[in-house]
Amino acid sequence: MSDPMNESPGPAPVPAPADQVRIVLVGTQHPGNIGAAARAMKTMGLSRLVLVAPETPLDDDAYRRSAGAEDVLAQAPVSATLAGAVADCRLVLGCTARNRRVQLEQLEPGPAAARLLRFAAEGPVALVFGRERTGLSNEELQLCHASVHIPSDPAFSSLNLAAAVQVLAYELRRTLLAAAPAPAAPAREDGPPATHDQVEGLFAQLAQTLEEIDFHKGRAPESAMRKLRRLFLRSDLSVSEVRLLRGILADAQRMARLASGRLSP
Amino acid sequence: MSDPMNESPGPAPVPAPADQVRIVLVGTQHPGNIGAAARAMKTMGLSRLVLVAPETPLDDDAYRRSAGAEDVLAQAPVSATLAGAVADCRLVLGCTARNRRVQLEQLEPGPAAARLLRFAAEGPVALVFGRERTGLSNEELQLCHASVHIPSDPAFSSLNLAAAVQVLAYELRRTLLAAAPAPAAPAREDGPPATHDQVEGLFAQLAQTLEEIDFHKGRAPESAMRKLRRLFLRSDLSVSEVRLLRGILADAQRMARLASGRLSP
Numbered sequence: 001m002s003d004p005m006n007e008s009p010g011p012a013p014v015p016a017p018a019d020q021v022r023i024v025l026v027g028t029q030h031p032g033n034i035g036a037a038a039r040a041m042k043t044m045g046l047s048r049l050v051l052v053a054p055e056t057p058l059d060d061d062a063y064r065r066s067a068g069a070e071d072v073l074a075q076a077p078v079s080a081t082l083a084g085a086v087a088d089c090r091l092v093l094g095c096t097a098r099n100r101r102v103q104l105e106q107l108e109p110g111p112a113a114a115r116l117l118r119f120a121a122e123g124p125v126a127l128v129f130g131r132e133r134t135g136l137s138n139e140e141l142q143l144c145h146a147s148v149h150i151p152s153d154p155a156f157s158s159l160n161l162a163a164a165v166q167v168l169a170y171e172l173r174r175t176l177l178a179a180a181p182a183p184a185a186p187a188r189e190d191g192p193p194a195t196h197d198q199v200e201g202l203f204a205q206l207a208q209t210l211e212e213i214d215f216h217k218g219r220a221p222e223s224a225m226r227k228l229r230r231l232f233l234r235s236d237l238s239v240s241e242v243r244l245l246r247g248i249l250a251d252a253q254r255m256a257r258l259a260s261g262r263l264s265p
Numbered sequence: 266m267s268d269p270m271n272e273s274p275g276p277a278p279v280p281a282p283a284d285q286v287r288i289v290l291v292g293t294q295h296p297g298n299i300g301a302a303a304r305a306m307k308t309m310g311l312s313r314l315v316l317v318a319p320e321t322p323l324d325d326d327a328y329r330r331s332a333g334a335e336d337v338l339a340q341a342p343v344s345a346t347l348a349g350a351v352a353d354c355r356l357v358l359g360c361t362a363r364n365r366r367v368q369l370e371q372l373e374p375g376p377a378a379a380r381l382l383r384f385a386a387e388g389p390v391a392l393v394f395g396r397e398r399t400g401l402s403n404e405e406l407q408l409c410h411a412s413v414h415i416p417s418d419p420a421f422s423s424l425n426l427a428a429a430v431q432v433l434a435y436e437l438r439r440t441l442l443a444a445a446p447a448p449a450a451p452a453r454e455d456g457p458p459a460t461h462d463q464v465e466g467l468f469a470q471l472a473q474t475l476e477e478i479d480f481h482k483g484r485a486p487e488s489a490m491r492k493l494r495r496l497f498l499r500s501d502l503s504v505s506e507v508r509l510l511r512g513i514l515a516d517a518q519r520m521a522r523l524a525s526g527r528l529s530p
Contacts, residue, residue, distance in 0.1 A: 040428055045418040067423060110439075150435065151442055153310040158332065163305055163431040166424070170415065170432050174375075177416055213516040227509055235500040244492055251478040252517040259523030 018045050020120035021172060023165060024085050026052040026140060027131040034058060035065035035073065036162030037129075042069040044169035045176075049076040050085045050126075065162075082128065082140050089126040091119035094136050094144035095164055097157060105146040112148040113171040117179070127168055132161055194242045202242050202249075203229060209249045212256040283310050285385035286437060288430060289350050291317040291405060292396040299323060300330035300338060301427030302394075307334040309434035310441075314341040315350045315391075330427075347393065347405050348465075354391045355458040356384035356501070359401050359409035360429055362422060370411040370499050377413040378436040382444070384501075387457045392433055397426050407491070408461070410498045459507045467507050467514075468494060474514045477521040 023041055028034050028051065035058075038049055049072050058073055066073050079085035086092045093112050094104070107115065116125045128144060130136035141147065150167050152159055159167070194202075207225055210216060215224065237245075288306055293299050293316065300323075303314055314337050323338055331338050344350035351357045358377055359369070372380065381390045393409065395401035406412065415432050417424055424432070459467075472490055475481060480489070502510075 036425065036428075039423075039425060042421045043417040043424050043428070045420075067425070068421065108439075109435075151438060152308040153438070155310075156307045156333065158304075159308050159431070160301065160304065160332070160427075162425075163301075163308070163428060166428040166431055167435050170374075170435075173416060173418070174373075209517075210513065213513070213520050215513055215516045224509060227506060231500060231502070231506050235496060237496070241492065241496050244489060248475065248478070248480055251480045252474075252520065255478050255517065255524045256520040259520045 017117050017120040018172070018176060019048065020124050021046055021116055022048045022050050022086070022089065022124055022126045023169070024050045024052060024082065024126050024128040025054070025161070025165075026082055026128060026136060027055060028161065029055045029132050031056050031059045031062035032065045033132060033161045034076075035062035035067075035069070036160075037165040038062075038066045038069040038072040038076075040162050040166035041169050042066075042072050043166075044173040046169050046172065047072050047075070048124075049073070051076050051078045052082050052085050053080055054078065082143055086126045086128070086143060088124055090123045091116060091125040092128060092144045093126070093146055093148050094128040094141050095130065095168070096135060096141065096147045096149060104141060104144060107146055107148050109148060109150055109168055109171040110175070112146075113168065113175040115146075116172065117175055127172075129161060129164060191238050191240050194237045194239050198239060198242045199232065199237055202232070202237070202246055205246055205249050209253050209256075212253050214256075282382050282385040283437070283441060284313065285389050286311055286381055287313045287315050287351070287354065287389055287391045288434070289315045289317060289347065289391050289393040290319070290426070291347055291393060291401060292320060293426065294320045294397050296321050296324045296327035297330045298397060298426045299341075300327035300332075300334070301425075302430040303327075303331045303334040303337040303341075305427050305431035306434050307331075307337050309431075309438040311434050311437065312337050312340070314338070316341050316343045317347050317350050318345055319343065347408055348461075351391045351393070351408065352460070352462045353389055354461050355388045356381060356390040357393060357409045357461060358391070358411055358413050359393045359406050360395065360433070361400060361406065361412040361414060368495065369406060369409060372411055372413050374413060374415055374433055374436040375440070377411075378433065378440040380411075381437065382440055384458055388460070394426060394429060407494060410501060456503050456505045459502045459504050463504060463507050464497065464502055467497070467502070467511055470511055470514050470518075474518050474521075477518050479521075 023037065023046060025034060025037060031054070034051065034054065041047065041049060062073060063070055093107065093116060116127060119125045127148070128136065130140065148168065150159060150164055203225070206228060207221065210221060210224065288302070288311060290299060290302060296319070299316065299319065306312065306314060327338060328335055358372065358381060381392060384390045392413070393401065395405065413433065415424060415429055468490070471493060472486065475486060475489065
């Protein structure tokens with residue numbers, strides 16, 4: 001019997017709030033940047049792009065730089081004004097450089113993402129990016145509930161438009177995933193972790209081997225064993241790693257016994 | 266009276282650990298992407314770019330897309346191999362898509378940034394990005410202590426190279442700013458972390474020792490060494506731990522030589 005859930009895994013489920021987040025690009029000058037922004041959005045599971053009065057219509061460069069996010073470009077509505085683009089939004093945040101004259105609450109990307117997703121439970125929200133060279137006008141910023149500032153180096157703060165979209169989209173996805181129930185930890189290729197007893201068995205054989213290969217040479221053995229215990233305990237050894245290490249020790253012991261004449265070759 | 270401190274404010278103070286973080290681009294195909302990556306770095310206060318065997322030398326497109334980060338490009342050394350580029354690094358993290366065959370510990374960008382900056386207190390660290398289409402080879406990943414995965418949408422996961430650099434550089438800066446003033450990292454009881462070269466020296470001696478104690482017994486040696494590399498790379502060995510392990514190996518080798526009669530007791 002076929003299980004439809006297994007037959008067609010399809011795209012990974014996108015948390016619904018992502019579909020409420022609108023990325024609004026205002027007055028973009030280079031269509032290529034719109035394409036790159038669409039790609040940045042789609043890598044993070046966002047698809048709602050809105051263009052406000054772009055200087056140039058979408059062109060081949062835009063589609064080329066979207067690198068497969070053509071669907072995001074194709075569905076992007078164009079609005080004449082920012083006010084029209086965000087009319088139904090519950091929260092509007094505008095990306096700005098630091099120290100704008102318009103005094104708005106200024107959020108870091110992480111808290112901005114958290115706030116957008118909180119409001120997204122209620123309806124559409126918008127994250128607004130201005131022109132490549134001049135950003136958002138004061139009038140446009142006055143439509144925003146708060147501003148978002150990516151903490152770039154003040155000495156060189158000019159993020160590419162798509163790079164800014166990428167950082168914010170990444171923060172949105174990170175916040176969404178952190179809120180989702182964690183997926184089960186992937187099984188380690190090495191198999192299950194070793195038990196306490198298995199690791200102690202390794203340590204006992206290791207201590208014995210150090211004696212047999214005359215590692216200590218009169219020094220107190222405790223110091224070396226303490227360091228080795230610390231090293232291997234923090235490594236979270238698997239069952240198969242313990243087996244491998246004990247195999248190596250067994251061969252070293254065999255050589256030591258051969259060398260001392262206690263065993264014939 | 267002029268105050269030289271005011272006359273020339275110079276670049277904003279960059280937290281020193283940022284100068285220990287090396288961004289390594291391996292086998293980059295498009296010079297424009299190198300320029301965009303340099304820009305992404307510089308916006309986040311990073312300047313140490315290293316190129317490993319780029320397919321094409323830096324060109325006008327690279328400088329144009331750096332958008333003012335020409336200094337980052339101009340000082341970027343070119344290395345023939347990844348091993349050469351990270352030889353003196355205390356920690357090497359490689360950016361990967363999810364589900365690589367090479368099993369490495371996989372970090373999210375935030376924890377990766379935190380770990381890089383922790384080790385940066387001791388010396389250079391490296392964050393490695395692979396080719397645009399094919400990423401890092403398995404051999405290159407085996408030089409890494411752990412991998413970093415940007416949690417992109419599995420249905421559309423292809424971040425642009427510069428976008429990936431931007432996300433990680435942003436996380437590094439965010440972590441640095443959040444940590445400032447950084448509490449001094451507690452000194453590890455066992456001293457500073459080993460360099461890449463020191464750990465590779467251990468692996469070379471380990472491989473030699475396995476031969477001499479006849480561990481493989483006809484089996485292919487690669488499998489055991491691959492498992493041992495994985496184990497010790499994830500353990501972040503200290504200088505003194507490498508010295509301890511190499512001392513043990515030296516004694517095992519001495520016993521093997523005694524046993525085979527190549528050395529008198």
